[in-house]
Structure formats: structure tokens, C-alpha cells
């Protein structure tokens with residue numbers, strides 16, 4: 282049984298008084314203990330997908346499709362069951378820990394929230410901190426968030442979310458607000474805990490390399506649609522979709538001083554896409570068919586891609602060339 286399933290999830294949100302399509306049919310499933318990277322440029326709908334799972338979208342949101350967590354339909358959960366889901370089953374790690382923690386409460390208050398104040402609670406909090414590599418728990422308990430560095434605070438947030446033994450962690454760009462060293466620490470902690478505790482993880486990022494460090498499967502999103510889905514290593518090695526190839530070619534590399542290739546054109550929102558492929562306006566390989574007919578996410582040898590031209594040899598070579606341009 283899957284831990285989490287999204288079936289044809291559609292989300293419309295009001296933008297300047299008008300409903301706009303933000304997600305246009307997102308489907309994926311996550312097995313217990315599996316790690317999925319949700320990757321794409323800004324505005325592709327990654328955060329909205331995570332918020333939908335936690336039912337954290339604005340009340341006006343129109344949501345269709347299905348979200349199933351351990352055989353329960355999340356979209357129809359009543360208040361109490363929803364509270365339990367959020368408190369005990371699913372943990373969310375946010376982009377910027379400082380905006381997600383109450384600045385006037387101590388780390389100790391934060392860590393023991395919901396588990397009481399007995400010595401047992403403090404022991405649990407201390408061992409959760411030890412799990413994320415923070416050994417001096419007693420000192421940390423007395424401190425306030427502003428006294429901790431961003432990386433340390435993000436590890437506290439992760440420890441706080443794990444205290445309730447969730448089965449699923451939703452991480453929304455958890456390292457974006459951190460410096461490089463702290464990024465590496467936080468990613469290493471997440472990857473270790475995910476494996477040790479057999480956690481389901483959905484890791485949202487615009488950085489394919491970061492996703493590759495933590496996940497075994499990738500879903501590449503563009504304009505509210507998953508355009509490619511498959512094993513992380515195979516996608517990195519040989520992407521099928523031109524958008525994935527372009528993302529790989531445009532990532533910054535520490536080992537090279539070449540100019541970054543950027544993807545020509547600007548990312549479009551779901552509601553700006555016509556009837557054709559969502560990426561057609563920016564795709565150097567698009568044909569008339571691509572501009573008029575939306576490709577379904579189809580199976581290509583155990584991997585999924587939403588592109589009419591996968592399998593056409595001239596096109597496949599072009600995608601590989603684009604990918605190679607990104608490899609030293």
C-alpha cells in the first residue's frame with residue numbers, strides 16, 4: 282500500500298479576484314520509506330502541491346482530484362482527523378526556519394510542545410536533538426531562536442517535527458535560506474533520518490543536485506504539471522524531457538567558471554498554458570503538434586515523460602546534447 286497518493290490533483294486559486302488554475306492534474310505515489318524530489322523552477326506549483334497535502338491552502342482554494350494518505354482521503358478529513366494528521370503523521374519542514382518558529386519562545390518550549398513538561402518529555406526532546414547532531418541539548422533548551430544560526434535552527438525544526446514519529450516528511454526547500462555549509466549539514470541529517478527511520482519524504486527544490494542527494498525518485502514539475510517522473514539517477518544521467526535537460530544544463534556548478542546557460546523565456550504559470558504542451562513556448566524542439574495537443578505523462582521503458590517527441594531519434598540526440606553541455 283502507498284503511504285501517499287495524489288491522483289489528478291487540480292487546484293484553482295483566486296488571483297486578483299479571478300480563479301486561476303495553479304495545478305493541472307498532479308499524480309504521483311510514494312511508498313513507505315521512499316523519497317521523492319519535486320523539482321522545478323519558481324512558480325511551477327511545488328509549494329502548492331505540498332500545501333494541498335497538508336490542507337494548508339487558503340479557504341477559497343478549489344481543489345479537485347484525490348489525496349490519499351494511508352488509505353484515508355485527506356481532502357474530506359474532518360477537523361479532528363486533520364489535526365491528528367498534522368500533529369502525528371505528517372511533518373512539514375519549511376524554507377526559512379525563522380518564519381516557522383515563534384521567536385519569543387525558547388528552544389525548550391518549542392521542543393516540548395505537545396509532549397508535556399515532565400522529565401520524560403525533556404529526555405525525549407534531548408534525544409531528538411541528539412539525532413540531528415545537537416549534543417548540548419540542555420544549553421540549547423534555554424536559548425531563543427535568534428541565538429542560533431540558520432543551519433542549527435533548521436536542525437532544531439527537523440528534530441521538533443520528528444518527536445511525534447511522523448511517517449511522512451514534507452520538506453519545502455529546507456536549505457534555501459542557509460549558507461552552503463549549513464545546507465550540506467541539513468541535507469545530510471535529512472537523508473540519514475529518512476533512511477534510519479524509514480520515513481516517506483517529499484523534498485521540494487529547484488536544485489536537481491540537491492534532490493539527487495536525498496531522493497531516489499524525481500518528479501519534474503513545470504506550470505502545474507509533472508513533465509517527467511522516474512529514478513533520480515537515470516533522470517540525471519539521461520533526461521527524457523527537454524525541460525529536464527534544460528534544468529540540468531542551467532544548474533550552477535562549483536567546479537566550473539563557465540557562464541550559466543539559462544532556459545530561454547520565462548517560466549509560465551499553469552493558467553497561461555494553452556491546449557498544447559506546457560513547455561512548448563520555451564522548447565527549442567517544439568513542433569506544431571506540441572503547440573496544440575497536450576502530451577500525457579506516458580511510459581517510456583519504466584520512466585514517465587509528457588512529451589510527444591520522446592523516442593524520435595533526432596529529438597533524443599538533441600536532449601542528450603543539451604544534457605552534455607552541462608557536463609564538464
Ligand SMILES: Nc1ncnc2c1ncn2[C@@H]1O[C@H](COP(=O)(O)OP(=O)(O)OP(=O)(O)O)[C@@H](O)[C@H]1O
Nearest residue numbers: 294295296303322323324325326327328329339550
Ligand atoms: N495563495 C495563493 N493565491 C494565489 N496564487 C498563488 C497562491 N500561492 C501560490 N500561488 C501561485 O501559484 C503558482 C505556483 O506557486 P508555488 O509557490 O507552488 O510555486 P513553487 O514551484 O513552489 O515556486 P517557489 O520555488 O517560488 O516557491 C504561482 O504562480 C504562484 O503565484
